[in-house]
Amino acid sequence: MHNLKDKVAVIFAASGEVAGAVARSFAQHGAKVYVTARNLDAVKTLAGEIEAHGGHAEAGKVDALNETEINSYLQKVVADNGRLDMVFNGIGSYYRDAGSGTPTTIATFEQFLNPLQRICGSQFLTSRVAARYMIETGSEGTLLLFNASMARTKTPNMAGFASACAAIEGLTRVMAAEFGRHGIKSICICSGALLETKKIQEMITDFSGNAGIPREAMALNYTRFNILKSGPTLKQLGETAAFLVSEHGAAFNSHIVDFDCGKINLL
Structure with a gap:
């Protein structure tokens, strides 16, 4: 259960x-986790839950x-621990702005x-800064991107x-090629609709209203191509x-790791 014991992780967004x-x-798998966001109260609550x-x-x-x-935050993490083993950035974009x-x-x-x-740019920033510290400390860590x-x-x-989303996949492959000689991995989780x-529930409501169709019919667009009866969950x-x-x-x-339980329409 403790696959990540003594590992140091930083989570953005x-x-x-x-x-x-x-x-x-x-x-849960044993890592020391630093949770960050612009909303400090929210990540304090998350940290408290994890500690509990x-x-x-x-x-x-x-x-x-x-x-x-x-950079300032990762510098502090490395100063406190002497290493940085993995970073994950879950940043999203408000769909109307996009x-x-x-x-x-x-x-x-x-x-x-x-x-x-916002999305690809942030993945670029957090990953490249983390890579610098992984190289400096010989951490041989993992840059885990998300799209x-x-x-x-x-x-x-x-x-x-x-x-x-396509740009993030290209960025993942480029960084793997650049940083592999330092023992640093670059991987992207490509998620289907959770x-x-x-966010997904709000999109279904708004898109159904814009299209003038029942919400239930719009919701089917998110599951109609599923190979299995159930889709992926946050815990999974x-x-x-x-x-x-x-x-x-x-x-x-x-x-690029597809996280969707299988989709007929996915290339």
């Missing part, structure tokens, strides 16, 4: 449901789009760029978000992340 699930799983269940967690205020803050659901002919250039700058299966599906009205999250995502950064996941590097 940990106020979100996805990153929170990863932080809990890392801690026997884990070791500390909370910090970090904007995952601010390289100075990222133009999600808006036809490409109508979406603004700013909406198109929003997810590229959505929109990268490889043919879904209309999602130009910016789909482009950002129906238990508030956390466990998958813990496996990938552990010694058991040693064979995974440069890989």
